Amino acid sequence: MLKNYFKIAIAVLKRRKFFTFISLFGISFTLTILMVLTAFIDKVINDNYPDKKRDRMLYINRIAQVGDGNMQSGTLSYYFLSHYTGMMKTPVKVGISSIFNGTNTYVNNQKISVNYKYTNADFWDVLDHDFIEGKPFNKQQVTNADRVVVISEDMKKQYFGDVQSVVGKYFEADNVSYRVIGVVKNVPVTNYMMYSDIYLPYTVSKADYKDKSYSGMYMAFLLAATPADVPKMQAEYEDLIKRVPVERKDFKHVYSHANTFFRSYVDTGREDKSGVFIVVTAISIFVFIFTLLPTLNLVNINITRIMERSSEIGVRKAFGASSKTLVYQFIVENLILTLLGGIIGVVLSVAALSFINGADLISNLELRINFSVLFIGLLVCLVFGFISGVYPAWRMSKLNVVTALKAQ
Amino acid sequence: MFKHLFKLIWNKKKQNFLLMTEMLVSFLVLFAVFTLMMYYYDNYKKPMGLEYENVWVINYGNAYQSKNTDSLNLYYETLRKTIKSLPHVREISFTSGNTPFSQQTNNGGMTIKGKHIDGINNYTVEDSYKDVLSLTLLEGRWYSKEDAVSKIRPVIIDNNLKEAAFGKQSAVGQLLGNDDDKVKMKVIGVVQAVKKDGNYSNPGPGEYFRTDTGSFRWLNKILVKVDPGSDAAFEGKLYKTMANYMKNSNVEIEHLTNKLRTTNYFALVPMIVLGIVSTFLVINVALGLFGVLWYNINKRKGEIGLRRAIGATGNSVSAQLVSESMILATLALIVGAFFAVQFPLLNVFDLPASIYIEGILLSVLFVYLLVLICSLYPGKQAAAIYPAVALHEE
Numbered sequence: 001m002l003k004n005y006f007k008i009a010i011a012v013l014k015r016r017k018f019f020t021f022i023s024l025f026g027i028s029f030t031l032t033i034l035m036v037l038t039a040f041i042d043k044v045i046n047d048n049y050p051d052k053k054r055d056r057m058l059y060i061n062r063i064a065q066v067g068d069g070n071m072q073s074g075t076l077s078y079y080f081l082s083h084y085t086g087m088m089k090t091p092v093k094v095g096i097s098s099i100f101n102g103t104n105t106y107v108n109n110q111k112i113s114v115n116y117k118y119t120n121a122d123f124w125d126v127l128d129h130d131f132i133e134g135k136p137f138n139k140q141q142v143t144n145a146d147r148v149v150v151i152s153e154d155m156k157k158q159y160f161g162d163v164q165s166v167v168g169k170y171f172e173a174d175n176v177s178y179r180v181i182g183v184v185k186n187v188p189v190t191n192y193m194m195y196s197d198i199y200l201p202y203t204v205s206k207a208d209y210k211d212k213s214y215s216g217m218y219m220a221f222l223l224a225a226t227p228a229d230v231p232k233m234q235a236e237y238e239d240l241i242k243r244v245p246v247e248r249k250d251f252k253h254v255y256s257h258a259n260t261f262f263r264s265y266v267d268t269g270r271e272d273k274s275g276v277f278i279v280v281t282a283i284s285i286f287v288f289i290f291t292l293l294p295t296l297n298l299v300n301i302n303i304t305r306i307m308e309r310s311s312e313i314g315v316r317k318a319f320g321a322s323s324k325t326l327v328y329q330f331i332v333e334n335l336i337l338t339l340l341g342g343i344i345g346v347v348l349s350v351a352a353l354s355f356i357n358g359a360d361l362i363s364n365l366e367l368r369i370n371f372s373v374l375f376i377g378l379l380v381c382l383v384f385g386f387i388s389g390v391y392p393a394w395r396m397s398k399l400n401v402v403t404a405l406k407a408q
Numbered sequence: 409m410f411k412h413l414f415k416l417i418w419n420k421k422k423q424n425f426l427l428m429t430e431m432l433v434s435f436l437v438l439f440a441v442f443t444l445m446m447y448y449y450d451n452y453k454k455p456m457g458l459e460y461e462n463v464w465v466i467n468y469g470n471a472y473q474s475k476n477t478d479s480l481n482l483y484y485e486t487l488r489k490t491i492k493s494l495p496h497v498r499e500i501s502f503t504s505g506n507t508p509f510s511q512q513t514n515n516g517g518m519t520i521k522g523k524h525i526d527g528i529n530n531y532t533v534e535d536s537y538k539d540v541l542s543l544t545l546l547e548g549r550w551y552s553k554e555d556a557v558s559k560i561r562p563v564i565i566d567n568n569l570k571e572a573a574f575g576k577q578s579a580v581g582q583l584l585g586n587d588d589d590k591v592k593m594k595v596i597g598v599v600q601a602v603k604k605d606g607n608y609s610n611p612g613p614g615e616y617f618r619t620d621t622g623s624f625r626w627l628n629k630i631l632v633k634v635d636p637g638s639d640a641a642f643e644g645k646l647y648k649t650m651a652n653y654m655k656n657s658n659v660e661i662e663h664l665t666n667k668l669r670t671t672n673y674f675a676l677v678p679m680i681v682l683g684i685v686s687t688f689l690v691i692n693v694a695l696g697l698f699g700v701l702w703y704n705i706n707k708r709k710g711e712i713g714l715r716r717a718i719g720a721t722g723n724s725v726s727a728q729l730v731s732e733s734m735i736l737a738t739l740a741l742i743v744g745a746f747f748a749v750q751f752p753l754l755n756v757f758d759l760p761a762s763i764y765i766e767g768i769l770l771s772v773l774f775v776y777l778l779v780l781i782c783s784l785y786p787g788k789q790a791a792a793i794y795p796a797v798a799l800h801e802e
Contacts, residue, residue, distance in 0.1 A: 022695040029688050103660045106644035175651035206656045296430040297696035304703045
C-alpha cells in the first residue's frame with residue numbers, strides 16, 4: 001500500500017516540475033532557517049563545555065535588594081558568596097568566579113586585549129576545563145596569593161605565538177607578571193558566565209575581596225553530590241536568603257536565587273521580569289511567523305495540484321474508495337514531499353552552518369548539527385507536511401464524483 | 409467592470425481566501441522589516457553629535473579612595489597633569505562610566521512644569537569634555553570654572569531633550585526639576601544630541617552635569633584626545649604611566665573607533681539576518697503566487713477563449729487577469745493596513761508615527777509590485793490564447 005503511494009507521489013512530483021520546485025524550495029529553505037536557529041540555541045544553551053556536570057549544578061549570579069521605590073541588583077561579593085554558601089550542607093563544592101573584565105597588555109608594540117577572571121580553586125573542580133597543557137591552581141597557591149595564571153588557547157597563540165609549551169613562562173597583564181601554569185581550551189563568549197582569556201586566583205585581585213558589602217563582581221557555581229540533590233540544594237539556598245538581613249534601612253527584601261543554567265543565563269536583572277518567559281515568547285513568535293507563511297504557500301500549491309488530479313480522484317471514488325482512504329493517501333504523499341524537502345534542507349543547513357562558522361561571526365562559536373537539531377528538523381518536517389496536507393486533502397475528499405469525473 | 413471582477417473573485421472565494429491570507433501575512437512581515445529598516449535609516453541620517461576619531465577611553469576600576477576630599481582631588485589632579493604632559497595628548501577629561509558606545513547607561517528622569525520625562529542619559533562631565541569629543545553647542549554656553557560657585561545648580565541639555573521639554577522656545581535660563589521635582593536646575597546651554605549607541609541608534613535625550621568636588625570618588629573613566637597617528641607604542645607608554653600611578657587599579661584602554669564598530673556590528677547583524685530571512689520568504693511567496701495564478705489561468709482557458717472569440721483584445725484579457733489579482737491584493741492590504749495602523753495609534757514601540765507610515769507605504773508598494781510581477785506573465789500568456797484552440801479543447 002505505502003509502496004504504491006510512494007510510487008504515485010514520485011510520479012506526481014515528476015509531472016509538474018515547476019510546482020515541485022516551488023514546494024521543495026519553500027520546505028527546504030524554511031527548514032534551513034529553523035535548523036540554523038536551533039543549532040545556535042542548542043550551542044548556547046546545551047553546550048556543556050566547561051560545565052559538564054550541569055545536571056548537578058546550580059548557578060548564583062545575582063542579588064537584588066528591593067525597597068519601596070528603589071532597587072539595587074547585580075552580581076555578588078566574594079565575601080557574601082563564600083560566607084553564605086559555606087553555611088550550606090548540600091553542595092559538595094562551590095566554585096566562585098568574578099565576571100570577566102577587560103585590560104590590555106602590550107607585546108612588541110602590539111596591543112592585545114585581555115579578558116580576565118578571578119576564581120577560587122574549587123572553580124576548577126566544579127567545572128571541567130580541557131587542559132591542553134599544565135594544570136589549574138590549587139588551594140595552597142590561592143591561599144598564598146601566588147601570581148599564577150591559567151590562559152586560554154587563543155591567548156597563548158596571541159601572546160606567545162606558535163610555541164610548543166608555555167607552562168612556566170611569564171605572562172604580563174594589568175602591569176603584573178604572572179607565571180603560566182596551565183592552558184585550557186577556549187570557551188565561547190556566548191557562555192558569558194564562564195568565558196575568559198585568562199584565569200587568576202581571586203587572592204591576587206587588586207580589589208578588596210574581604211569587603212563585606214553584598215554586591216561585588218562574583219558569582220557562584222554550586223555542585224551537588226547527585227542530580228537528585230539539586231532541588232534540595234536550591235531550597236536550602238532560598239531558606240538561607242530569607243534569613244539574610246537587608247544591607248541598608250531603605251531596602252525591605254533581599255532576593256537571590258540558585259538557578260539552573262538556562263534560568264540564570266537569561267536572567268533579566270530584575271525580580272519582576274522572567275527572562276525565560278521573554279526568551280521563549282520571542283522565539284515562539286519568530287518561529288510561528290516564519291513557518292506560517294511557507295505553510296500557507298504550501299497549502300495553496302497543494303490545493304492547486306490536488307484539484308489537477310480531480311479525474312483520478314473521481315475514478316477512485318467511483319470504484320468505492322472512502323474519503324478517509326483518500327485523505328490518508330494524500331497526507332502520506334505530502335509527507336513524502338516534505339521529507340524530500342527536509343533532506344535538501346539538511347544539506348542546505350550544513351552548507352549554511354559551515355558558511356557561518358567560516359565567517360567567524362562570534363569567535364570560538366562552532367555551530368554543528370547534532371541529533372537534537374536533526375530531531376527538531378524532522379519534527380518540523382512532519383508537522384509541516386501534515387498541516388499543509390490536511391486542508392487540501394479534506395477539500396479534495398469532499399469532491400462530488402460526478403463533477404470530478406466531468407472536469408476532464 | 410469592478411463589480412464584475414468582484415463577482416469573479418467571490419465565485420472562487422475559498423481559493424482566493426487562502427491567497428489573500430498569504431498576501432496579508434507577507435504584508436505584515438514586510439511591514440515589520442521595513443519599519444525597522446526605516447528606523448535605522450532615519451537614525452543613520454541624523455548627525456553623530458560628536459567626533460570619535462583619535463579619542464581613547466581609559467577605564468580604571470577600583471581606584472584610589474580617601475575620606476579626605478582634598479587629598480582625593482590632589483591625587484587625581486596630579487594624574488591629570490601627568491597624562492597631559494605626555495606627548496601626543498591633546499586634551500583629557502574625567503567622566504562617568506557611560507562614555508559613548510559603551511554598554512553602560514545611566515538613566516534618570518526629570519520634571520518640567522509638572523510633566524515627567526523618563527529615560528534621559530545622565531552624563532557627569534568636566535569642562536574639557538566638550539573639546540575632547542568636539543560636541544556642537546547650539547545655544548547658550550558650555551561649563552566653565554565659574555559654575556562651581558553658582559547659586560542654582562546649572563545643567564546642560566541636548567536638543568532632543570530641549571524639544572521634549574520646551575518645544576521651539578529657547579531653553580537657556582529655564583528651570584528644570586530633577587526626578588521628584590525637589591531640586592531645581594537652570595539650563596545654561598543646549599548641545600547637539602549624541603548617538604551614544606552607535607550610528608543606528610536614536611540620538612539623545614541627554615543631560616550633562618558638571619563634576620563637583622566629591623565626584624572623583626566614583627568617576628571611573630578618562631577620555632583622551634590624542635594626535636592623529638598615535639600608535640601602539642605610545643598607547644603602551646600611556647598604559648604604563650596609568651598603571652604605575654594607580655597601582656591598585658585594573659586599567660584598560662579602548663579606542664572609540666573600535667567601540668563604535670562593535671556597537672554598529674551588534675545593531676547590524678540582526679538586521680542582516682532578518683533581511684536574508686525575509687528575502688527568502690518573499691521569493692517563496694512570489695513563486696507560490698506565480699504558480700497558483702499561472703495554474704488558475706490555465707484552467708480558465710475556455711472562458712478566456714470565449715471572451716477572445718466575441719472580440720476582446722489580448723490586452724484587455726491580460727488586463728482583466730492582472731486587475732483581478734490586484735483587487736485581491738488590495739483587499740488583503742486593507743486588512744493588513746488596519747492592523748499596521750494600530751502601531752502608531754497605540755504608540756506601541758515609542759517610534760515616531762512617520763516611521764510607521766513610511767513602513768506601511770513601502771510594504772504596500774512592495775506587495776503591489778510583487779503581485780503585479782507575479783501576474784504579468786500568466787496574464788500575457790492568457791492574452792496569447794487563440795480562441796479556436798481554447799474553445800476546441802472544451
